[in-house]
Amino acid sequence: MAHWPEATTILNLIEAADTIMIHRHVRPDPDALGSQLGLKRIIERAYPDKHVYVVGGIARDLEFLGKMQHVEPEMYDEALVLVLDTANHERIDGPCALKGKTVVKIDHHPDEDEYATHQIVDTTVSSTSExxxxxxxxxxxxxxxxxxxxxxxxxxxxxxxxxxxxxTPRTFEIASDLIGYGIDTNRLYRQMYKTNLATLQLQGYVLQNVQVTESGVGYVKIDADVLRTFHATPEAASLLVNSFSGLEGLKCWVMFVENKDEIRVRIRSKGPVINEIAKRYRGGGHPMAAGATIDTWEEMDDVIAALEEVAAPFEFENEES
Ligand SMILES: [Mn+2]
Structure with a gap:
């Protein structure tokens, strides 16, 4: 069972606040939005008189989860700000988050930036939504x-x-409880995993062009020309990072996606720790899933070489090769 000494303090802050701003990271994923919109709903039902706002940009693919709200800077003067799923303050979506009267961080990423006055950070939990x-x-x-x-x-x-x-076992227990509220999981999966023909064809390109090094590092390069050919956005392309994860012999893999004048790097792993490498290239994240940014295609080779260094000595346990 979770042990979070700050939980009671944070509830007291919620009870004392009239205005509550809920933020999360830029380029939100389902966990960022689900935790943000879910917490808003929970607070509003328990305290109907409070003003609870969800703040940030949203991608069209995830609009089925809910809508963001418009806020003005002066609304932060007396506000309690809850920042969810966001390890460092640069990644907070919305310019005023840290201007709140009190700022609380609730997150499951490694704690690299203590930007809040109160926080619950637990890297053993699957998600901020959990x-x-x-x-x-x-x-x-x-x-x-x-x-x-x-x-x-x-x-x-x-x-x-x-x-x-x-x-974890606890994740499954909580998921089981949540399903018990009668949620339509069919609708959820349909909306969450729908795709379009252009994305599907880009995925075809990814599968055709993945390269694998001798030490088990997979990589794909998606430059601006490829994006143009498939009418795809860098965001849509980045979501395809797991599309070849089942490849035999793969230990970790990386997708490079050109985005304006920089190159986004998505790294995933089945064993070797890769977030230390991401940190060296303006990024970070979890040990098995991280992101970074590089400026030139020459740096792509450096990232692959660094991944090879951690992949080469790694061996899967309990597995006949
Ligand atoms: Mn998350």
């Missing part, structure tokens, strides 16, 4: 079908539909 579901239980605040749907979406997103190793 933390929020656990907090609702600790705080004795009710979940309903809608908040359950949102939090479940976040857990599904961050665990890759419960297949990544961050899905």
């Amino acid at each position: 933390i929020v579901a656990e907090l609702a239980r600790i705080w004795d605040l009710a979940i309903d079908e809608q908040s359950a749907f949102l939090l479940f979406a976040g857990i599904v997103g961050d665990t890759g539909r419960f297949q990544f190793r961050n899905a």
Whole structure:
């Protein structure tokens, strides 16, 4: 069971606040949005008189989860700000988050930037949505079908539909409770994993062009020409990073996607720790899933070489080769 000494303090802050701003990271994923919108719903149902706002940009693919709200800078003067799923302050979506009267961080990424006055950071939990579901239980605040749907979406997103190793026995218990609220998982999966022909054809390109080094490092390069050919955005391309994860012999892999004047780097792993490498290239993240940014294609070879260094000595346990 979770042990978060700050949980009670944070509930007291919520109870004392009239205006609550909920933020999360830029380029949100289902966990960022699910935890943000789910927590808003939980607080609003428990405290109907409070003004709870969700802030940030949103991608069209995820609009089925809910809408963001417009806020003005002066609304932060007396506000409690809750920042979810965001390890460092540069990644917070919305310019005013740290201008709040009190700032709270709730996250499951490694704690690299203590930008808040109070925080719950637990890297053993699958997702921020799982933390929020656990907090609702600790705080004795009710979940309903809608908040359950949102939090479940976040857990599904961050665990890759419960297949990544961050899905613990507790994750499954919480997911089971959430499904018990009657959420339509068919609708969720249909909306979350829908694709279009252009993306499908880009995925075809990715599968045709993945390269694998001798030490088990996979990589794909998606430059601006490729994006143009498939009418794809850098965001859509980045989502394809796991499309060849089942490849035999693969230990870690990386996708390079050109985005304006820089190159986004998405790194994934089945064993070798890769977030230390991401940190060297303006990035970071989890040991098995991280992101970085480079400026030139020459640097791409450096990243691949660094991944080869951690991949070469790594061997899978309990596996006949
Ligand atoms: Mn997350």
